[in-house]
Amino acid sequence: MDATRVLVRDGEAVFDRLVELFDEYRVHYGEEADPARTAAWLAAQLRTGRLRASVAERDGRGIGFLTSVVMPASLRLGEFWAVRDVFVRPDCRRSGAGRALVEQVLAEARAAGAVRVSLQTEPENTAALALYRSIGFRPVEGLTGLSLSLAGQL
Template identity: 35%
Template sequence: MPLITRPAEHTDIPAIAKLFDLYRQFYEQAPDFDLALQFITDRLHRNESVILVAESPSGELVGFCQLYPSFCSVLAQPIYVLYDLFVLPSARQSGVGRALLHAAAARAKADGKARMDLTTARTNKAAQSLYESLGWVQDDVFLAYNLRVVKD
């Protein structure tokens, strides 16, 4: 599938929100387009993340990834956290995810980031295979933990 990967524009927000809502549903969250729309709008308007999109030849957005700027204290350098990567089911296995990951790596390099980090579900074997095919290395030293500090 010939496609274009590019930085998101403000006019893309409704289409990205639709993809973001589907992404959240993939991770077992209830559908909530309004929440997705507000979240994506806030990230772009506040310049709090970099969102890259994959656009089909017909102009449909078929995937996106979202990068959050952060830092690695050990390296004492800036990094990106690739937190979200989603491809429409109908566009999977066509190179969209691979293209977005290449675009993310190019953006990280252009922005002077030392590396990118990501996490994925242990059960998401397809994503793990893609990441590893592109040189991502699974961390076997550190464990990830999180603490919920706000109740729903």
């Protein structure tokens, strides 16, 4: 088996792999499969620069992806990167693909002069937490995350 490659260049083949993986990710979390809508949403997010994406490939097959966003770091007058989504196909987990994707985005963030990279995951996702901690991520103490759903509100 070939080593995992992280593809960050633009191109139709990479986008098609991203759409397939992203739709599989959505289904994994209980959403209905909708490749056409997924493709349209991803294209809009990537085109406007609101989202960045990388795809991991092994043996010519897309096996995982990572999305990230760049946001202002107000107090530091810089930027920080937030990892939004990381997904590796279940049959490809523990292959190094997740690590390759995270390390790629860390390298890009460092090269861009980002002051930090943040991510979040569910507390029961022990495999992901172990991976992120092994790379150097640490829990943020003293902050509470809050959210307000606007779905269905006028």
